[in-house]
Amino acid sequence: MCDYSQLWLDWKPRKDLPPWTGRIIGMPASPQGKAALRELREGLAALGAAAKEDGPCLRLEELPGEGEGYSLSFEGGGPVLSGPGRGLLYGAFALLRQLSLGESIRPETSAPRYPLRMLDHWDNADGSVERGYAGSSFFFRGGRPVCDARTRDYARLLASVGLNGCCLNNVNVSGEALELLTGKYDQTLREIGDTLEEYGVGLWLSVSFAAPLDRGGLPTADPLDPAVRRWWGETCSRLFRAVPGLRGFLVKADSEGRPGPQTYGRTQAEGANMLGSAVLPFGGRILWRCFVYNCAQDWRDSQTDRARAQYDTFAPLDGAFADNVLLQVKNGPVDFQVREPVSPLLVRLERTKRMVEFQLAQEYTGQQRHVCWLAPLMKEVLDFAGPAGKVKDRADALCAVSNTGDDPNWTGHDLAAANLYAFGRLCWDPDLEAGSLAREWAGLTFGPDRLVEDTVADILLRSREVYERYTAPLGLGWLCTPGTHYGPSPEGYEYDRWGPSHKATCREIGVERGPGGTGMTAQYGEVLGARYGSADTCPEELLLFFHRLPYDYRMKDGRTLLQRIYDDHFLGCAEAEAMAAAWDALEGRVPEEVFRRVRARFREQIRSAREWRDVVNSWLYRLTLIPDGKGRKIYL
């Protein structure tokens, strides 16, 4: 067949299938409806349903339209799955999932919570993947985009968890990726778009704001320049016709050295809206990244606070963005750390469409060598209540940086596939519980085995806090190695133009972001701002994100801040060892190859967790010369 796994779509035979699974009636006409029928036929057969000519059956009823919901009812001993083609596809995967997990099939109606649910690929045209930890790109090979069997299988995976969008290329657009706009690769893009579309997945492209200069031969990329507007208009006119699956552009502008409207003295809204009007005639949309900050900050400057930057830039523009522009806002105000507060933009914007951006690629969370299941983090963000309501209720879309590559298991670490799965499911229904998602994924992936399900779900559910404990003390991120972002280097970002600094001295640690400091807490509004603004009321897990505190600061349980950090690092490391031991007990119950791959990753996780524990503890011990209260080994 193929040299890569089908992940949770590798249906395993069951003995308890209902009788209607042997017979399907209905002939959907849309590509997505046809895909639904094909998936059901092949899926039910794989689950062990014996084809029958009569008796109870599953009936597909295709409704007109582009809607994505479906309903399931029962009629004459068999279910009727009803909906537009796209809805049928999601309903088909839901049925297969429920059958595979041995759940009873009940009447339901279901529709996705968000109209746009997508993955962003940071794949480069040369086949490399920025912050990719699962091999090379499967969208680009040999310096150009490709469409092959894996494209289709990837679309199936996305549809099976309810995702409906996919941005093909890195937001840092360079090299041959600049040609994606020029027509050179229209044919391949059309094939990719059509293949994705068959599974209801829309195609998006990252574009460079400087494209009119780089590829248009214009002397400027000023968004208010008529020639620039004309160039974008003509480019879109060709591209959207040539690539019917195209839904719009993702743009990283004025960020980390990339060009943008600021270059021409224009606002972010002027930049985004210009592109918005270029894609509007084709029903297109613009996803505008908010990751704008000064990346050449002098470490001596204690006034500039990178955590403030996005809100300061975008909040004044609330309401100024066109209807077909969505702001893409990272879940936290800095950059995908294992623990950050929710971005104030997500809770304060009122008149601007926004999509929450997560990072499944584990750049700062163990790089798919450590287990770090992000569903609990995503849930925290989505359930977070700000002045204007909960994040999940105010968001217009969700997206995530993909953690995939051309590794046989797609995600490098086999357990990292659970991040992709959970993200898709939460996009469909953010009210799903992390616990049930963990069990769902384990059950679909490894088949019915209670010990495996319990063990894997337990590992997944603990993993993020474990990683947090041995790496980032109380919201203090950025202790990682500069550049690679893997492994500890507690002072690595201290005297640097990129990173937030903790300015740890022999007495205190952290940056004060309360009213006495950079004032960033005020960005959260009155109530939340007051809560975060005082160390007494600040949630302890964010204490060092928001405050500068002495090492003998008393935590609520009476321990000193320093002792709490020591304890967390010893505990986190021990927990990593315990998770690895729990996995070892699954030998013989999961496929040998998977068992060995995951065991090897756990070995690296333990090695790295010990390094984190010892380096962070030694660093603070050297600063303070205060020994561990429990007499454990801290190296000088």
Added chain:
Amino acid sequence: MCDYSQLWLDWKPRKDLPPWTGRIIGMPASPQGKAALRELREGLAALGAAAKEDGPCLRLEELPGEGEGYSLSFEGGGPVLSGPGRGLLYGAFALLRQLSLGESIRPETSAPRYPLRMLDHWDNADGSVERGYAGSSFFFRGGRPVCDARTRDYARLLASVGLNGCCLNNVNVSGEALELLTGKYDQTLREIGDTLEEYGVGLWLSVSFAAPLDRGGLPTADPLDPAVRRWWGETCSRLFRAVPGLRGFLVKADSEGRPGPQTYGRTQAEGANMLGSAVLPFGGRILWRCFVYNCAQDWRDSQTDRARAQYDTFAPLDGAFADNVLLQVKNGPVDFQVREPVSPLLVRLERTKRMVEFQLAQEYTGQQRHVCWLAPLMKEVLDFAGPAGKVKDRADALCAVSNTGDDPNWTGHDLAAANLYAFGRLCWDPDLEAGSLAREWAGLTFGPDRLVEDTVADILLRSREVYERYTAPLGLGWLCTPGTHYGPSPEGYEYDRWGPSHKATCREIGVERGPGGTGMTAQYGEVLGARYGSADTCPEELLLFFHRLPYDYRMKDGRTLLQRIYDDHFLGCAEAEAMAAAWDALEGRVPEEVFRRVRARFREQIRSAREWRDVVNSWLYRLTLIPDGKGRKIYL
């Protein structure tokens, strides 16, 4: 002519030439003697000598043999330069130098102090230069060795300062460089060797100890294996015949992940001697690097001391090396820091030939963006007296890692050419004074201008201590950015497998290498060991190399250790600014292009010096919270 400078060989017309400069008599027969005649003809013409048919003349008298000395006497109103061909060449350049500097020509006899005086190139076959700061390689282009006009001009430069050897390729042999042994490039190597030989420069190649595996198809590289010995014998037999200019091999074995005799349980001597016997029939020699240490040291291990490693490995083998093997010993025990003690191997070996290795490539000393003239450092090392005599009297050869590349000015920073010049001159005569070398180089390079000469000599002479002050406090190196080795990162090597650590706490800093610590000071023998072993008697500039001390340790002048470090960093930075200002005053007196290039480098030096000052001071301030006694600005 050519697109690169002739450096100090760009003779400038003088009005005060003696009458005999218009007429040369003598027809040397050897290639080197002919080169001498040609250099004199062209050089004297460039100096402005008017050709004459009679009257006083310069007579060349070629003696037989391969000797390198020459004598100059006077007969009938003109000088007689007498010696074997190689000697004539050195004598010719000496005459031109003296005339160019306006010195009076006196009778003399001169011969080089060391029979081997060479440069090591860390040039890779792909044209890159490891730790190269002056562009790409001029020995390798397009993935292969080349011989062109620059090869010859380079040989001239070497000969003009008395150097007689040149190792073509990086000691880390990889890629196409592995083919230098196989015959694939014999023709080009022969051309390069012949071109160098014309100027008395012998050709050397770096080879991989694993070549029998990599290129010989053997299952082992064990030096005692007969097939391995046979392979090396046959390889040398072909290579030395095909490349008559070849003098031997340079080998980095068992070092930083490179293979070596340790892999097979053999000693360094067994490895080196095996190669020694392979090259012996062809008069060849082996240069065996002593840079052997554990580069996978766990930072938690406080017993292993990288500074001890080379002595511990090689001292027990004193006397075990073959006659045609020279140990190549770095000037200090660690790795080319701006301040280190002299390597104990250099002062303790008694029955082993050794060559002192310096690094003109300014890996740790500002990467040819900062001025850092190394003659004072080289003098310190050469004049250093150990139990068995002075280093300069016990050394059998000198070598240096070259600081050259294909930049038009050869060395990136124009003033860095002074390092190449001084090294060559000190190889000829280690008793030369740094001050006179600085003036010589300035005079030859910029012509007769007292202000330029004074200014440049002053900058050169101060530069090393200035760099030391704003970077490395009291012998504490390795505060640089890991990997690049440029710019400050005081904790960058703290939790690393490569670097020595300072384990700075809020009270103390440094690694104790005295009797109470790693005991490294004992490697210097009784007298020196006792001197270094106690902080009271240890030279202050090496205090933190050898000792772990509290920040309030009192220096001889009453300042605390910490205040001394603060002061040094403020002072060093101010001195860098003063040097730059002194250079600025030379505008219009040195070639415009050179002036601007050097001014741009000084700007970067000042920026970087301020960064060093502020980062190192802030780091120590954060650790101690002890403010500067003079109230100067230290950033938190």
